Amino acid sequence: MSAVTVPTASAWDRVRTYRPPNRYLPILATAALFVGLFGVGGIRYDGLTDPQVLLSLLIDNAFLIVLGVGMTFVILTGGIDLSVGSVVALSTMIAAKTLDMGWSPYLSIVAVLATGTLLGLLMGLLIHYFDIQPFIATLAGLFLARGLTYLISVESISIKDPTVTDLAFRTVHLGDYYVRWTAIIALATVAIAAYVLARTRFGRTVYAIGGNEASAMLMGLRVAFTKVGVYVISGFCAALAGLLFSLYILSGNSLHAIGMELDAIAAVVIGGTLLTGGRGYVVGSLLGVLVLGIIKTLISFDGTLSSYWIRIITGVLLLAFVVVQRFATRRRP
Amino acid sequence: MTQMRTPAGTTSVPAAEPQPVIEMRDISITFGAVRALDEVSVRLFPGEVHALMGENGAGKSTLIKALTGVYAIDAGVVTIDGERHEFSSPAAAQAAGISTVYQEVNLVPNLTVAENMLLGREPRRFGSIDVREMNRRARRTLLHLGIDVDPRTVLDEHPIAVQQLVAIARAVDVEAKVLILDEPTSSLDADEVEKLFTVMRRLREEGVAIVFVSHFLDQVYEIADRMTILRNGRLVEERMVADTTQLELVRLMIGRELEVLDRLDRAAPTTGAGSGTPLLTAVGLGRKNTLEATDLALYEGEVVGIAGLLGSGRTELARLLFGADTADTGELAVRSHTRRLRSPRHAIDRRIAFSSEDRKAEGVVGDLTVADNMLLALQASRGWLRPIPQGTRARLVKDYIEALDIRPADPTALMRNLSGGNQQKVLLARWLITEPEILILDEPTRGIDIGAKAQIQAKVAELAAQGLSVVFISAELEEVLRLSDRLVVMRDRRKIDERTNDDVSVRDVLEIIAGETRSEEDTHA
Amino acid sequence: MPEPTSLVQRVLRHQLLWPVLALFVLLLVNVVAKPSFLDVRMQDGHLYGNLIDIVRNSAPVMLVALGMTLVIATRGIDLSVGAIAAIAAAVACTRIIGAGDEAALRTAVMAMTYAVVVCIVLGAWNGLLVSVLGIQPIIATLILMVAGRGISMAITDGQITTVNNPWFSDLASGFVLTLPLAFLVAVGMVLFTALLTRRTALGMLIEAVGINPEASRLAGVRARTIIWTVYAFSGLCAGLAGLVIAANTNSVNANSLGLWIELDAILAVVIGGTSLMGGRFSLAGTFVGALFIATLARTIPNIGIPSEVNYLFKAVVVIAVCLLQSPKARALLRVRRSGTPTLANGAPA
Structure with a gap:
C-alpha cells in the first residue's frame, strides 16, 4: 500500500500549473547568474566589458563546453561519468604521441575519437548489461584511461606538428574581435546536442529514462540502446574535448585534466540539470561552463584573490543548486 | 465449480452471444512449487467492462500478466478473435491490441502530456520529431476521449487522476482492442473516478473490451457489465454484474460455504473488556484519498477485529494508528493524552506496536539473523549506544523461540531462510519484546501454514487475556470473529459498522460488507 | 565423513576466501618474479622489507576504507574523503607551523587533534545533507569533493607547506614494537x-x-542518527588518513594529497566483499582489501612494469570484482556452467 503514488491535487499544484516557464526556471537562474557576475565584474573592473572577454571565455573553455555536453547526456539519464577527465588526458597523449610518431593529423584525430568512443561503449555495456552502478563502472574507466596514458608515456610530449599548431592558433575574425576554431567546434557541438535531445527519438528517450526507466521500458522505448548510447556520446565528447584541450595546451601529459570531470559535472549541475536525471538542457550546461569561466576571469582580474577560490565558489554554487533542486522536487515521493 | 463457462445471467445477455475478443481457456501458471493460476478461463467481449474480482492471492495480477505477455503460460489456450495466439513479450501483446494501465502510472513525469502519449511513435518529418503534429494528434485523441488537458504541459504538473487518464489515452491511441485497467481508482477521489468512468464508457461504446480491477464494490457495480471472480488461483465463476447481489459477490470472493461458517465456534474470551477509559481513541482520523474520517476506541485487554475487503481502508487505518503514514485530519489520544504520531518512533514510544501486512518489504530484514530481527525494535528504542546485554539478549531470544515455537530454533539462522510462518512469528516476537500496550496486527496469518496460523491465533488470545490491547486485521472473517471482542467493519475507505462480537456470524459480516445490513438492533451502542 | 566436508564447505563459503586468495596470488606473483620478495630483516630494532613497506603503505587507504565500509553499508557513498584528507593535512601542518615550538610533542598532538575535530565536523556536514536534506549520497558528498581541495588550499594559502616536527613524521615513518606506527x-x-x-x-x-x-x-530505528554518525565517522577516518599521508612527506600539497583515495577506498571495500548495494559489511574484508591494494602497488614495479601503470591494473580489478558481484553476470556464468553438465559429473566418484 505504501508504493501508491500519493496524489497531490492541491491548490499549490494548480498555482504551479499557471506558471508557464517552470522547466526553464533553472536555466534562467543560471543565465541571470552569468549576467549578474558579468555586470558586477563590469562595474568593478575596467577591461571586463570588452566583448573580446566573452569570446575569450568561449575559447578558454571550449574543451569544458564539449565535456559538459557529453556529461549532460549521461546525467539526464540519471547516470554519471567520472572517466571524462582521464579520457581527456588519454586523448592529449594519443594525439601527442601519434603526431610525434609522424602520423597524419587526420589519422591521429580519428584514433583519438575512436578510442574515446570505444571506452564509452565499454562502460555503457558494463552499466546496462551487468547492472554495474554508473559511478563504479566509470571509475574503472577513469583508472583504465589514466593507466593507458601512463602506459603510452610517463613524460610529457609536446605537440609540434605545423598543421596542428596552425589549426590551434587560427582565428575567425568578427569585426575587431576574434574567436578560435575550437570555440566554434564547441558551439557546434552544443547546437547538435541540443537538436538531438529536443527533436530526435533518441533524445526524448534520454529524458524518458531519466524520468522513469521502468516506465520507459514498459512503453517499449529503446532503453538499452539509449543507455549505452549516452556513454558512447560522453566518451566521444571527452575525446573531442581532449583534442580541443590538446590544441589549447599543445602537449600530451598524463597529469593533464586531473579532476576535470568534477568541473564538467559542476557545470552541468550549475546549468540547471537535475543530477537525478530527466530534467535539463544542454544550453544550460553551456551557461554553467560560462559561469565557472567568468568566475575564473573575475578572480584573475581581481588579482588579489587566489585561484583556489574558484573551487570553493564552485562548491558553494553546487550546494545551492543541489539544495534548491532537492526542495523543488521534494513534493514527489 | 463446474459451472465455469456457463454465463450466469439470462436477461442481459443477448440471445446470440457475440464472439469474445479474447478468450483464455484453462490457463495455468506455476512458480516453483506454487500454482499461481490453476486452469482459469476468462472471456472478454467487445464493448463490455469486465471486472476481475478477488482477494489477495486470488491470481488477478498473475492473470493480467499472463494476458499482457509478462508471464509465460504453462498450460492453456489464448485466442484472439477466434485465432490462437501465444504472447512471448509485452510488446507482442501490445501489437495484438492489448494495452495495460497500471496502478502506478507508468509514464514519464518529466515530459509533456503529448510526448507521454506518443513516445516511441512520434510523428516525424525529415527525421526529426514534428512537435506541432505531435501536439495536434495528442489533442485530437484527448478531445475524443473528453479529457480536458493541454498536451503541451508537463505531465507531473497534473494530479494523479489526470495522469491516469493520459495513460489511458496513450493506451487507446495504439488502437487497443482490449484495455486493462489495474486498480486505476485506488488513489482517486469521487470526482476523479467519475471522470475516469466517463472515459471508460466512451471507450466501451466504441467496442473496446475493458478489464477493470478495483477493490471498490460500488465502482464495480457502477461501471462493470460482467465479472470474473477468482479465489486462490482458481476460477470461481463468471457472472453478469446485474444478476449478482453484492452479498453473493462477497461470498464468492471470500468463498466459504455460509452454512458451514455459521456453525463455527467462536473462541474469543469475552472478558469484561470495553469499560473504563479507552487506552487509545481516534476521533475523525483520516488521510486524503486513503481513509475517510474514522473513529475508534480501544480498551485495555480487548481485541478489536477489523473486517473488510482488500482496499477497504483496513490497512490504511492501522498505518495511521501507528504513525507509519501521517494523518491529515482527526486526533489520536493515547491514555487520554492527545498525540500527533509523525513517525513510527512516536508510536513505539507510546507503546504501540504494528506488524505490517507486507512481511517481506516492511518487516523482514532478510540478511540479519533471527536474533537481530527479534531485537531490532527494542534495540532501536534503546539507541545504538546502549546495546542489550548479552545475557538478556540470549534469554529473550531463547524464550521467544520457545514460546512461539520458531523453527529452526537457531538464533543465528538468517531471517531470509525461514519459512513465512516462522518469519511472522519472529516479527511477532520483535514487537512482544518491546512490551507494548497496544498491538496492531495486519494480516499476521496471511500466506503461512495452518500450524503457524493456529499458534499465532492462540498467542493473540493469550496476550489479550493478559491485558494487552490488540487490533487484529485479517481478510479471513472467521479468524477475525474468533479472536475479537469487538468488530469494526470497513468498506470503501471508511468504517461502516461497529458492534460487540456477541455471536456475530460470518454471514452477518458479509451482509454488512455487501451493504445489506438487516437491522440496527445489534449495532454497538 | 561429514566433518571434513563441512569444514571445506565452510572455508569455501567464507566471505573472506576470495579476497584472501587474491592477496595470496598477488604475493605469489611477486615471489615468482623475485624470490627474496617476502624477506623481512631486523635492523636497528625495526623490521624491514617489502612486506613491512606494504603494511605501512596500506595505512591511509585502510583508514579511509574503514569509514567508507560503514557508509556503504547504509547504502551510501562518500566521495569527499580525499578532499577531507587534504583538509586534515592542511589544518595540522598550518597549526604546527603556527605553534610556538614547532618541534614539540604537544604541538603535534594539538595540531592533529584539531585537524581530526575539523574532519568530524566536515563528515557531519555530509551526514546533514544526506540524512536531513535527503540528498543522494553521491551528490551530497560531491559538493565537498569539489570545494574541499579549494578549502585545503585556502588553509595553506595555496603553498606546499612543509613542517618540521619529529613526532608528527613518526606517524608515518616511526616504528613501535618493530612495526610501522602508521600500520x-x-x-x-x-x-x-x-x-x-x-x-x-x-x-x-x-x-x-x-x-x-x-x-x-x-x-x-532512527536512521537519521545512524547515517549522521556514519558520515561523521568517515570524516574522522579520512582525517586520520590525511595526517598519515602528510606525515609521510612532512608536507602538504593540497592539490595532490589524497587524490583518488576515495576510489582506492571504495575498491578496498568492494574487494573485501561488502556490497555497494548496502547491508552486511565486513571490516576484516576491508582490511584485506586495503592490503591487496597496497600489495598491488608494490607488485607492479617489482615485476618490472612502470608503477604508474598501477591504474590499469586497478581498472581490471574494479571490473573483475564488480562482475563477480553482479547478479546478472553470475546468472550468465551459471547458465554457461549448467550448459556443460557432463564436465561437472566427470569428477572422480
Missing part, C-alpha cells in the same frame, strides 16, 4: 571500529538500515 594506527582503528560496531548495536542497526530501510523505519 598500527590503522589496525588500531580497525579494532576500534570492530568494537564500536559489534560491541554496541551500531553495526546491527547500520545493517538493518542498509538491508531494509522501510522495515527499519517501522521498527523505530
Whole structure:
C-alpha cells in the first residue's frame, strides 16, 4: 500500500500549473547568474566589458563546453561519468604521441575519437548489461584511461606538428574581435546536442529514462540502446574535448585534466540539470561552463584573490543548486 | 465449480452471444512449487467492462500478466478473435491490441502530456520529431476521449487522476482492442473516478473490451457489465454484474460455504473488556484519498477485529494508528493524552506496536539473523549506544523461540531462510519484546501454514487475556470473529459498522460488507 | 565423513576466501618474479622489507576504507574523503607551523587533534545533507569533493607547506614494537571500529538500515542518527588518513594529497566483499582489501612494469570484482556452467 503514488491535487499544484516557464526556471537562474557576475565584474573592473572577454571565455573553455555536453547526456539519464577527465588526458597523449610518431593529423584525430568512443561503449555495456552502478563502472574507466596514458608515456610530449599548431592558433575574425576554431567546434557541438535531445527519438528517450526507466521500458522505448548510447556520446565528447584541450595546451601529459570531470559535472549541475536525471538542457550546461569561466576571469582580474577560490565558489554554487533542486522536487515521493 | 463457462445471467445477455475478443481457456501458471493460476478461463467481449474480482492471492495480477505477455503460460489456450495466439513479450501483446494501465502510472513525469502519449511513435518529418503534429494528434485523441488537458504541459504538473487518464489515452491511441485497467481508482477521489468512468464508457461504446480491477464494490457495480471472480488461483465463476447481489459477490470472493461458517465456534474470551477509559481513541482520523474520517476506541485487554475487503481502508487505518503514514485530519489520544504520531518512533514510544501486512518489504530484514530481527525494535528504542546485554539478549531470544515455537530454533539462522510462518512469528516476537500496550496486527496469518496460523491465533488470545490491547486485521472473517471482542467493519475507505462480537456470524459480516445490513438492533451502542 | 566436508564447505563459503586468495596470488606473483620478495630483516630494532613497506603503505587507504565500509553499508557513498584528507593535512601542518615550538610533542598532538575535530565536523556536514536534506549520497558528498581541495588550499594559502616536527613524521615513518606506527594506527582503528560496531548495536542497526530501510523505519530505528554518525565517522577516518599521508612527506600539497583515495577506498571495500548495494559489511574484508591494494602497488614495479601503470591494473580489478558481484553476470556464468553438465559429473566418484 505504501508504493501508491500519493496524489497531490492541491491548490499549490494548480498555482504551479499557471506558471508557464517552470522547466526553464533553472536555466534562467543560471543565465541571470552569468549576467549578474558579468555586470558586477563590469562595474568593478575596467577591461571586463570588452566583448573580446566573452569570446575569450568561449575559447578558454571550449574543451569544458564539449565535456559538459557529453556529461549532460549521461546525467539526464540519471547516470554519471567520472572517466571524462582521464579520457581527456588519454586523448592529449594519443594525439601527442601519434603526431610525434609522424602520423597524419587526420589519422591521429580519428584514433583519438575512436578510442574515446570505444571506452564509452565499454562502460555503457558494463552499466546496462551487468547492472554495474554508473559511478563504479566509470571509475574503472577513469583508472583504465589514466593507466593507458601512463602506459603510452610517463613524460610529457609536446605537440609540434605545423598543421596542428596552425589549426590551434587560427582565428575567425568578427569585426575587431576574434574567436578560435575550437570555440566554434564547441558551439557546434552544443547546437547538435541540443537538436538531438529536443527533436530526435533518441533524445526524448534520454529524458524518458531519466524520468522513469521502468516506465520507459514498459512503453517499449529503446532503453538499452539509449543507455549505452549516452556513454558512447560522453566518451566521444571527452575525446573531442581532449583534442580541443590538446590544441589549447599543445602537449600530451598524463597529469593533464586531473579532476576535470568534477568541473564538467559542476557545470552541468550549475546549468540547471537535475543530477537525478530527466530534467535539463544542454544550453544550460553551456551557461554553467560560462559561469565557472567568468568566475575564473573575475578572480584573475581581481588579482588579489587566489585561484583556489574558484573551487570553493564552485562548491558553494553546487550546494545551492543541489539544495534548491532537492526542495523543488521534494513534493514527489 | 463446474459451472465455469456457463454465463450466469439470462436477461442481459443477448440471445446470440457475440464472439469474445479474447478468450483464455484453462490457463495455468506455476512458480516453483506454487500454482499461481490453476486452469482459469476468462472471456472478454467487445464493448463490455469486465471486472476481475478477488482477494489477495486470488491470481488477478498473475492473470493480467499472463494476458499482457509478462508471464509465460504453462498450460492453456489464448485466442484472439477466434485465432490462437501465444504472447512471448509485452510488446507482442501490445501489437495484438492489448494495452495495460497500471496502478502506478507508468509514464514519464518529466515530459509533456503529448510526448507521454506518443513516445516511441512520434510523428516525424525529415527525421526529426514534428512537435506541432505531435501536439495536434495528442489533442485530437484527448478531445475524443473528453479529457480536458493541454498536451503541451508537463505531465507531473497534473494530479494523479489526470495522469491516469493520459495513460489511458496513450493506451487507446495504439488502437487497443482490449484495455486493462489495474486498480486505476485506488488513489482517486469521487470526482476523479467519475471522470475516469466517463472515459471508460466512451471507450466501451466504441467496442473496446475493458478489464477493470478495483477493490471498490460500488465502482464495480457502477461501471462493470460482467465479472470474473477468482479465489486462490482458481476460477470461481463468471457472472453478469446485474444478476449478482453484492452479498453473493462477497461470498464468492471470500468463498466459504455460509452454512458451514455459521456453525463455527467462536473462541474469543469475552472478558469484561470495553469499560473504563479507552487506552487509545481516534476521533475523525483520516488521510486524503486513503481513509475517510474514522473513529475508534480501544480498551485495555480487548481485541478489536477489523473486517473488510482488500482496499477497504483496513490497512490504511492501522498505518495511521501507528504513525507509519501521517494523518491529515482527526486526533489520536493515547491514555487520554492527545498525540500527533509523525513517525513510527512516536508510536513505539507510546507503546504501540504494528506488524505490517507486507512481511517481506516492511518487516523482514532478510540478511540479519533471527536474533537481530527479534531485537531490532527494542534495540532501536534503546539507541545504538546502549546495546542489550548479552545475557538478556540470549534469554529473550531463547524464550521467544520457545514460546512461539520458531523453527529452526537457531538464533543465528538468517531471517531470509525461514519459512513465512516462522518469519511472522519472529516479527511477532520483535514487537512482544518491546512490551507494548497496544498491538496492531495486519494480516499476521496471511500466506503461512495452518500450524503457524493456529499458534499465532492462540498467542493473540493469550496476550489479550493478559491485558494487552490488540487490533487484529485479517481478510479471513472467521479468524477475525474468533479472536475479537469487538468488530469494526470497513468498506470503501471508511468504517461502516461497529458492534460487540456477541455471536456475530460470518454471514452477518458479509451482509454488512455487501451493504445489506438487516437491522440496527445489534449495532454497538 | 561429514566433518571434513563441512569444514571445506565452510572455508569455501567464507566471505573472506576470495579476497584472501587474491592477496595470496598477488604475493605469489611477486615471489615468482623475485624470490627474496617476502624477506623481512631486523635492523636497528625495526623490521624491514617489502612486506613491512606494504603494511605501512596500506595505512591511509585502510583508514579511509574503514569509514567508507560503514557508509556503504547504509547504502551510501562518500566521495569527499580525499578532499577531507587534504583538509586534515592542511589544518595540522598550518597549526604546527603556527605553534610556538614547532618541534614539540604537544604541538603535534594539538595540531592533529584539531585537524581530526575539523574532519568530524566536515563528515557531519555530509551526514546533514544526506540524512536531513535527503540528498543522494553521491551528490551530497560531491559538493565537498569539489570545494574541499579549494578549502585545503585556502588553509595553506595555496603553498606546499612543509613542517618540521619529529613526532608528527613518526606517524608515518616511526616504528613501535618493530612495526610501522602508521600500520598500527590503522589496525588500531580497525579494532576500534570492530568494537564500536559489534560491541554496541551500531553495526546491527547500520545493517538493518542498509538491508531494509522501510522495515527499519517501522521498527523505530532512527536512521537519521545512524547515517549522521556514519558520515561523521568517515570524516574522522579520512582525517586520520590525511595526517598519515602528510606525515609521510612532512608536507602538504593540497592539490595532490589524497587524490583518488576515495576510489582506492571504495575498491578496498568492494574487494573485501561488502556490497555497494548496502547491508552486511565486513571490516576484516576491508582490511584485506586495503592490503591487496597496497600489495598491488608494490607488485607492479617489482615485476618490472612502470608503477604508474598501477591504474590499469586497478581498472581490471574494479571490473573483475564488480562482475563477480553482479547478479546478472553470475546468472550468465551459471547458465554457461549448467550448459556443460557432463564436465561437472566427470569428477572422480
